Amino acid sequence: MTLQLGDTAPNFQATTTAGDIDFYEWAGDSWVIFFSHPADYTPVCTTELGTVARYKEDFDKRGVKTIAISVDGIEDHHGWVKDIEETQDTTVEFPIVADEDKSVANAYGMIHPKADTTATVRSVFIIDPDKKIRLTLTYPAATGRNFKELLRVIDALQLTDGHKVATPANWEQGDDVIIVPSLKDEDEIARRFPKGYQEIKPYLRLTPQPDKA
Template sequence: MTLQLGETAPNFQASTTEGDIDFHQWAGNSWVIFFSHPADYTPVCTTELGTVAKYADEFAKRNVKTIALSVDDLADHHGWIKDIEETQNTEVNFPIVADPDKKVANLYGMMHPKADSTHTVRSVYIIDPDKKVRLTMTYPSATGRNFKELVRVIDALQLTDNYKVATPANWNDGDDVIIVPSIQEDSELAERFPKGYRVVKPYLRITPQPNRD
């Protein structure tokens, strides 16, 4: 199964390091970053989960919950957490799903047999409060994920959901944004973008980020 943008993220029940959960109920009205790692007690994954723990405050500011998964069992997860906390100087503050039967991994398309027939790949999904998939991304096993980029995407999604703008290449929170082409009336432009805008091309109009002073 391959999840596509706009689809409802599949619900599941599972055991995690923070107790049994129903995924949709656990997610509630939050945004979610759901990511899989190939295996416990592996070097790249250790740094990734440590980084996610250190980003807890940044995620909380954005109403984001994080949850990880691999096909290891619960005992391995709990043992590995001790290593993460020791080596990464942090406290793991999010659940890790135990999925030894690969049910959730297969539900989300985290198994890529041509890459690895026994372990999950390094996938990540951003899911909005309506449980819709908004981003999917899969990294090579030897490449650690860039969680700054995932925070940037959350910022962009939350901005563009609330304002009729899009974000240009390499955009970061606070940078200028693009007015969507569907807005053409001068009165609507003036109302929505009181800071003004500049026309580069008729289809490319740049304005200051509207939710910034």
């Protein structure tokens, strides 16, 4: 079964580079970026995990935990982490799941047989504190992911969860946002958006970004 937006992320128990974990207990009340990589000791994956490690402060200030997975064994993971830290000039502090039996990868639909029957593809899941899946992305093996985009999505999700707004195309932190079309009451609009708004069309109303709730 394919996991879709709004589905509950499957729980699992696994051996990781940070020890044995229960995913739900490890995640706690945090947002989570859960991402798979095809294999240890491969070039694109090395740059990706190095990037995630370097972005730790950015994830921390948004209340986000990161966790990676592949079907390699735990010893390979530990050995590869040393290479990541050496070549990417960083320290890997997030766990990497060793999923040799593919049970977690299969639960999350990370094996795509037409792409590779034995390895996980580059899947990404953003999971909120209620364990609901809020974003899914799948990249081809030869294309490294843009983790700045994942930070942007986290910012948008956390903002729109707290306010009756949506974010326009190419939105960045601090840009104007869109008042959701379902909000009609002018008194409520004035209360929620004291800086006012620009009506381009009745369904397209721009307002300065409110503070996060």
